[in-house]
Amino acid sequence: MKNRIRVLRAEHEMTQEQLAELVGVTRNTIISMEKDKYSPSLKLGYRIARTFGVGIDDVFTYEEDKDGPSNDE
Amino acid sequence: MKRLTCLACTLSVSVMVAAMVGWSIPAGNLFVPVIAIPLGMIVILACRRNVQEVICDERLNKVQSKAALRTLEVVVIAGAIAAVILYSFMISDSLNPKVTGRIYPGENGTNSMTINLYKPGSPETPENLVRTTTIRDINAMNESEAVNYCQYRREAFLENEQKGVEGMTIGVGLIAILVTFGAFYLYYDRKY
Numbered sequence: 001m002k003n004r005i006r007v008l009r010a011e012h013e014m015t016q017e018q019l020a021e022l023v024g025v026t027r028n029t030i031i032s033m034e035k036d037k038y039s040p041s042l043k044l045g046y047r048i049a050r051t052f053g054v055g056i057d058d059v060f061t062y063e064e065d066k067d068g069p070s071n072d073e
Numbered sequence: 074m075k076r077l078t079c080l081a082c083t084l085s086v087s088v089m090v091a092a093m094v095g096w097s098i099p100a101g102n103l104f105v106p107v108i109a110i111p112l113g114m115i116v117i118l119a120c121r122r123n124v125q126e127v128i129c130d131e132r133l134n135k136v137q138s139k140a141a142l143r144t145l146e147v148v149v150i151a152g153a154i155a156a157v158i159l160y161s162f163m164i165s166d167s168l169n170p171k172v173t174g175r176i177y178p179g180e181n182g183t184n185s186m187t188i189n190l191y192k193p194g195s196p197e198t199p200e201n202l203v204r205t206t207t208i209r210d211i212n213a214m215n216e217s218e219a220v221n222y223c224q225y226r227r228e229a230f231l232e233n234e235q236k237g238v239e240g241m242t243i244g245v246g247l248i249a250i251l252v253t254f255g256a257f258y259l260y261y262d263r264k265y
Contacts, residue, residue: 021127025127025130026130026133028262029130029131029132032132032265038135040131041131
């Protein structure tokens with residue numbers, strides 16, 4: 001799962017700490033998502049999209065070719 | 074209150090409660106744990122409520138649950154192996170002869186001692202008695218008396234140390250679980 005959180009954050013001149021506070025997670029979670037190490041839940045995805053005032057598709061892109069059964073392990 | 078302050082507060086309260094409970098049980102004072110444990114829980118909960126930062130989120134939950142699951146797997150396997158080894162020790166322990174001893178005050182101010190050696194894994198009855206050694210004066214014993222005395226002291230020490238060994242086993246087990254969990258936590262925290 002790729003995302004544009006870093007870009008959207010830069011556009012909105014928002015720090016990781018501020019975004020984390022707005023969506024109710026820790027800063028480490030935002031860092032992990034920006035590094036594509038962690039895929040958020042649908043709920044958190046919607047919260048992030050709503051914070052930036054865009055649709056969820058504008059934040060997250062599903063990469064079918066990179067998805068596999070052992071991806072989550 | 075910050076998250077780290079809350080963590081430090083939780084740790085200090087836990088250590089204090091553990092110390093108080095640890096002291097009160099051998100002292101026979103049962104009121105201390107009854108008061109200290111709920112009070113400690115209230116203080117910890119109050120600390121957590123006063124934290125303005127996010128303490129736990131879905132990523133941390135995922136990391137913790139994965140670390141906990143892996144720890145459980147490791148502990149169950151290691152525990153099963155350790156249990157088999159320790160149980161085999163317990164079975165073989167009954168093959169050792171049972172040694173008992175008793176001190177009798179003498180007439181001229183000396184102390185004599187009788188050491189009885191019983192058959193392995195048998196009750197301490199006269200028919201199971203293998204050998205009896207009497208030390209006339211425990212302050213002036215000969216070589217064979219000293220050997221018997223040493224064997225008796227060793228048995229006595231083993232019995233006395235059993236409770237300590239049990240406590241140490243529980244303590245070391247808990248530390249091992251915490252260390253394993255910590256290692257897996259750090260691994261998954263870096264991974265996600």
